[in-house]
Amino acid sequence: MNAVSEIVAELRARGVRIECRKHGGIRLAPASSIDSSLLDRIHAHKSALLAHLHGQQEDTDIDRLARCDGWERLPPAGTPAYSIVETCQHYGVALRIDDAGDLVVGKAGAKAEAPTQPWRSLVMALEAHVDEVAELIGAGWTLNAAFPDPSAA
Numbered sequence: 309m310n311a312v313s314e315i316v317a318e319l320r321a322r323g324v325r326i327e328c329r330k331h332g333g334i335r336l337a338p339a340s341s342i343d344s345s346l347l348d349r350i351h352a353h354k355s356a357l358l359a360h361l362h363g364q365q366e367d368t369d370i371d372r373l374a375r376c377d378g379w380e381r382l383p384p385a386g387t388p389a390y391s392i393v394e395t396c397q398h399y400g401v402a403l404r405i406d407d408a409g410d411l412v413v414g415k416a417g418a419k420a421e422a423p424t425q426p427w428r429s430l431v432m433a434l435e436a437h438v439d440e441v442a443e444l445i446g447a448g449w450t451l452n453a454a455f456p457d458p459s460a461a
Contacts, residue, residue, distance in 0.1 A: 388442030
């Protein structure tokens, strides 16, 4: 856990609300729950703490706007689903959601032993993160969701 996470956790444990002020300050309430040692740590990490709070506020705003637009929140940044989709794109492994809502991987109609099927480690990664990958694919996070056209061969 880093210093900012520790400070935020300690403030929450003490029941202290922490908010950004408009002009770069931090509002803490109730102030009576903060001792001088914690206040010194807050001052020492003020810029990182403000960045953390702004990031949380941005996530809250994105969630609020997404709900207003009828969108569901995508998996958080850093979720393995993003690198799985990128890997599939890089190696030409097609991903799509079929009419039944299932995630389809590889070439349409290919047999399990066909070379068009993804390698085992990719299959294991997909299985472990299938819901997040399906969310990304459903939202259009793929450059090549089309399966190869057999007539083009």
